[in-house]
Amino acid sequence: MADQQHTDTVKKRNKRVMLSCAAVVGGMIGLSYASVPLYELFCQVTGFGGTPQVGKDTGVEVSEKTIKVRFNADVNSGLPWQFKPEQREITVRLGEDNLAYYMAENMSVKPITGQAVYNVTPLKAGQYFSKIACFCFDEQTLQPGERVDMPVSFYVDPAIAEDINTQDVKTITLSYTFFKSEASFEAVGRNEDQGG
Structure with missing residues (x-):
């Protein structure tokens, strides 16, 4: 019984870690696509560069x-x-x-x-x-x-x-x-x- 609870707890933690990693990777991909237009907007607003x-x-x-x-x-x-x-x-x-x-x-x-x-x-x-x-x-x-x-x-x-x-x-x-x-x-x- 204790082994089953431990296994379930480990599976839940692994699932959370996997979802967190997937969210981070997805966010990084989204930012890479948005980085050029966001940088151009930043430069136009501030005169940077x-x-x-x-x-x-x-x-x-x-x-x-x-x-x-x-x-x-x-x-x-x-x-x-x-x-x-x-x-x-x-x-x-x-x-x-x-x-x-x-x-x-x-x-x-x-x-x-x-x-x-x-x-x-x-x-x-x-x-x-x-x-x-x-x-x-x-x-x-x-x-x-x-x-x-x-x-x-x-x-x-x-x-x-x-x-x-x-x-x-x-x-x-x-x-x-x-x-x-x-x-x-x-x-x-x-x-x-x-x-x-």
Whole structure:
């Protein structure tokens, strides 16, 4: 009788341990899928890692103080596009809406969809750089040989001049890198399946 109770107790403990382990593994898998979107959300909210803020309207006074904004463009090796800024550098007043342009051209013989990722350097300036409208918010599909201008509307928050950690920042670099999007990979797979 005592042996039976001991066996039942051990089985219950083993079952609890097994369920706990399964819950931990399930939670870890769930977190791994959620980690990228959660990290992106964290960066967008805090400006961490040089991620610019996304603004709707400046709502701030335009300052007489200015800062230089440089523009950089890169293309991942898997995307046969030419991509470059139309201007290398502009001087902007803090709080003022600004518009800059990048140019992208599909150098291949097939339609290709790309998407840009971006950051701001120095990283500590990211929370003060606010994009109002940007081509990076959506996937961009270019036809063979198509060339397009891609605008980005932004402002630099005047608070950057008041923050003791960013008072030394005189130049901000906005950098984009274009990658081939999943839509292009899926389209290529469909064409190959259909013999195209």
